Amino acid sequence: MKKIIKVKVSAGAKQDKIEETLFGDYKIRVRERAERGKANAKVIEIVAQYFDISKSKVSIERGVTQREKIIKITL
Numbered sequence: 618m619k620k621i622i623k624v625k626v627s628a629g630a631k632q633d634k635i636e637e638t639l640f641g642d643y644k645i646r647v648r649e650r651a652e653r654g655k656a657n658a659k660v661i662e663i664v665a666q667y668f669d670i671s672k673s674k675v676s677i678e679r680g681v682t683q684r685e686k687i688i689k690i691t692l
Contacts, residue, residue, distance in 0.1 A: 620690040625662075627684070628656040636665050657681060664688060 623642040630646035637643055645663055649655040657677060665672040667691055682685035 618692045620692060621678070622664075622688050622690065624657065624660065624686050624688055625684055626660055626686060633659065633663055635663050660686070660688075664690065668692075 624637055624645050625642065627644070627646045628649060629652040630648055632646065635643055637675055643664075647656050647659040647663065649659045653659045661672050661675045661677070665675050668675075670690065670692065674691040676689050676691075678689045679686045
């Protein structure tokens with residue numbers, strides 16, 4: 618089973634945080650800067666922790682270089 622979620626990422630934040638919006642999307646703040654994939658790696662880690670799954674079950678399907686991303690979670 619898989620789940621697709623939409624996220625909006627803010628890199629360079631003061632702390633790592635994930636929150637669900639009223640529309641079922643997610644806002645993720647990461648401390649890492651958006652360079653050399655550091656922020657994307659942290660986004661995957663945060664999503665995996667939030668859904669209590671391993672990082673290998675989380676992948677960025679669209680928006681690797683954008684703030685708005687589509688993430689696939691394999692359950």
